[in-house]
Amino acid sequence: MTQLRLTVNGAERESEAWPGESLLYFLRERLGLFGSKNACEQGECGSCSVFLDGELVCSCLVLAAAAEGAEIVTVEGLEDDPVAAAVREAMVAAGGVQCGFCTPGFVVAMTGLLRSNRHPSDLETREALSGNLCRCTGYVRIFEAVRQAGEALG
Amino acid sequence: MRTRGGVGESIPRPDGPDKVSGRFSFGSDLTAPGMLFGKTLRSPHAHALIRSIDVEKAAGMPGVKAVLTAADLPGERLYSLHQPPDQPVLAASGEEVRYAGEPVAIVAAEHPEQARAAVQAIAVDYEVLEPLLDPVEAIRRGSVLRELTIRSGEPDTPADVVVDGYYEVGQQDQAPLGPEAGLAIPTPHGGIDLWVATQALHVDLEQVEACLGMRAGAVRLHLGGVGGAFGAREDLSIQVHACLLALRTGRPVKMWYGREESFTGHVHRHPAWMWYSTGAGRDGRLVFVKATILLDGGAYASSSGAVVANAACFGAGPYRVPNALVWSGAARTNTVPNGAMRGFGAVQSCFAYEGQMDLLAARLGLDPIEIRLKNAIRPGDRLITGQAVTGAAPMAKLIDLCRELPEPPTPAHPLALPGGAGNVASAAEVVRGTGFAVGFKNIAYSEGSDDYATARVRLQRGADGEAFAQVKTAAAEVGQGLVTVCLQVARTELGVEAVEIERADTTVGNAGSSSASRQTWMTGGAVREAARLVAAEVLKRAGPPAQALAAGHVLDEEGAPLAPIALFLDEPIEREFEHHHRPTSGLDPAGQGDAHVSFMFVAHRATVDVDPEAGLARVAQVATAQDVGRAINPLQVHGQIEGGIAQGVGLATMEEIKLKDGLIRNASFTDYIIPTSLDMPEVAAVLVEEPEPDAPYGAKGVGEPPLISSPAAIAAALRAATGRRLNRVPVSPDELAGLTECRPGWLVRPGRSPAEAVQPAPQG
Ligand code: FES
C-alpha cells in the first residue's frame, strides 16, 4: 500500500492505494466517486471518462499514481459547469438516457466536445463520441441532445 | 381539468436527472462499511473431471477472508430457470465441469487484487475430457435440451415453385454496459440482504433461497441499479456466490464481473443452423414451409426450452401458411450456456424465413415487398400452431407504411462511407442496396405459465398538504423506462401528478421478469388496477356527485372540480393488485395450441452502402413501422426502436462470439465489437397504434421487435448490393467480398430432426 494525493474536482484528496491501482478504481472505491463507470476497464467504452488537465481520458487506463499532480475533473465535478448543465438537461429532455450506465461518460465527453465546438455537424458529433459506447439508445437521441445543448448554449 | 404527464405523453424519465449527474447508483457502485470483494475461479476447460481442489494456499494469503468450494454449499447444489435445476452453483470435486467458464470456487478478500491473487492460487487438478461441441453431433447422440415439432395441414402438398435455403446466425452477446454486480449484507439475525442488478427479483429470490438453504423471509432482494440487461440478467450470476461469502465472513461482500468474465458469466443468444424449404404457387401465395431450426443450448438448460418454442412457433413468419412442418431443438453441448436475449428465438428464424421470401420473390419474378403483402397475416388468421390471431395484426399496413418512408441521401462525406474513419472505400466503388424484412413475436410468458405481476399503490396527503402517490413493485427497471410507464399510469388513474416510484425489492409480490416485452402489459397493468382501486376509494369517500379524478381534484360528471383530492386523505389509501394475463395453453405433440397471449408485428427496410471489392459495408438507414398497440410514452418507444436496431446492426454486420474448442476467444470490447456512434444508421420510424383488446390501454410490448427483422433486412440489403448469397449473420468482410461462402456442415431435410443429418459430399 502507498499513500496517494490527488487533485480531484478542485480538492486535494488523499488515500492509500494498492500499487497498480487504476485512477478509475481509486476514484470509485477509495474516494467514493462512483459517477465514473466501469463497463470494460479496458479502455474501450468511455464509461469512465474524466478530464485530466482538461484532456478527455479513460480513467481505467490511467494509473492512479500517475495522476498525482494533475487536475482531475469527474462527472461529479461538473455540477456547476454551464456546458455540462446544458448537456445534462438536453440528455434528459431528448431521451438520450436509458439504463444510464454510459451516461456520465457521455456527459463528460459531450461537455468536452461542446467546449471546443458549440455546433458540431452530425459527423463531427459521431466522431467525437465514437470512443463512448452505449448499448441501449442507438445514439440517436444522444446526437439530438448534443444539438439541443449546443442550441441552449447559443 | 387534465392531469399532466399521463399515458400517451413523451415525458422525460424520472430517474434521468440522477443518471446524468452520476448520482444514480448501479449494482457495482454499492458500498458498505467493512465491505469485502468477491471473485470467482472458473474452469479453463470446456469439459473436464475435477480430481481435486486445494484451497489451502489461497486461504492463507494476505487479506483473504474466505475461500469456498462446492463442499461448503449449505443448500441446493443446482439452480436454473429450468425445472428441474441442472446447473451447479459451484462445480464439485469428483464431478465434471461442462463449459469453459463454469464456476469452481469463490474468494472474498479485503481488496479485489488480493481476491484475484487468491483465485489464481487455488490448485484444481483437472482430467481433461473430450468436449462435445458440434450441435448436430450432440443431437445425433441424444444430447438434447428440448426438441419440438410443429405440424399443420399437409406439409407435403406440392407447390409450383420450391426454394431451399440454409442459414446460420452467430452467437450474439447482450453486452449490457453495466457488469454483473451486487452487494450482499448479512443481517444481525442470520438473514441476508442482497442488492443486485437483475431482471427478475423474485425469480432470483427463489433460486437464492434454495441454494442458501434458508427459510422464506430470511433473504431479501433489492434492485441494484441495472446497467442494461437484454436477457443477460435472466439467469443467476453473482447472486448466490456473494451471499455465500457474506454469510461465511459475516461481512458485506461486493462482487462484479470485469468485461472478460462477463462474457462467460452470462448466457448468450443461441447460435442457429437452419435448413428451410418454402413452397408457393405461381401467384406467390405460400403453400408450405418446412424448416429445421437447430440451436446450440450450451452446457445447461437455462431458458433454451422457451427459445426453442419461439423459434418454432414464429418460424414460418407473419404469413398465412396453410401447411407447415417445423422441427426446432436445442442441443446440449460443452459451450457456455445460451439463453435469453432480446427477441428470444424469433430473431434466428426470422433471418431464415425472410431469406426464403426473397428467394421465392426472385424465382417468381415478384417484388420482395409485393410477395410479403400477398401473404401478410391478418386478424383472425391462424398461425402454424393453429392459434388464431385475435388481437391487432396490422401486418400489411406496417409493410405499406415502412416502404413509404423516405430513403436516405447518398453519402456526401467520406466518413459516412463504408470503412468510416479508416476511409478505405472510395465513393466511386460504393454500391447501394435496399432490403426488406418483417417479423413477429409473442408478448409475455407462453405455453400455459401463470404469468402475473403485482403492484402496491398508496395515496396520501404530503407535508405540503397536497396529495401524493407511491408505487411499489418488484419489477426491474433495466433501462427500458418501466419507471416512466408506472409513473404515467399512476398519474392517469389517480389524477395526481406527484408520484414516487419506489425502488424495487421483494417486500412486495412477484412482478416476474423484465423480459419478453412484458412489463408494460403486466406491471403497467398491475399498477393500473391497483391505482383504480385507490381511485374508487377516493370517490367513495368523496361521495356523489364525485365521478372522476384529475389534476389533483375530484370532479363531477361534467368534469368540473368539486374539491382537492387531498381533502379525502385524512387516512392514506393503499391497495395491492395482482394482474394475470389471459391463460394460455401448452403445445400438443403436433405443436398445436393457443400458447401465446398476444403478438407484436414489425417491418424493416434497410439501406446499405457497400464497397464489394474491399468487403466493407455501412448501414445508411433502417426504416421501420412497428405495431405498438398504443404508445404509453412515444419518446421511450422511439428509444427502444433505435436501441434495438443498433443491436440488429450489430448482429447483421459485426457481433459474434468466437469459440475455439469451446473457449471464447474474443471476450472483450476490443475483439467483440458493438456498434459505435459511427456505425449507427439513421433511423426512420413510424408507430402503428391499433389498441390491443386485452392489453392495458391497448399497449403491446415494444422492446424486442426492433431486433427481430432488422438483421434480416440488413442482410437482404447487402445481398441486393453484392448479388451474393450471404446466408449467415454477422456477414463477414470476406463473405461480402465473395472470398468465402457459408456452406452447411451437415445436410438435413427441412422439417426433420438433425438426428438424421448426413455429411455433404466433399467439394470437388
Ligand atoms: S471502463 Fe474505461 S474505457 Fe471502459
Ligand code: FES
Ligand atoms: S443508456 Fe444504457 S448503455 Fe447507454
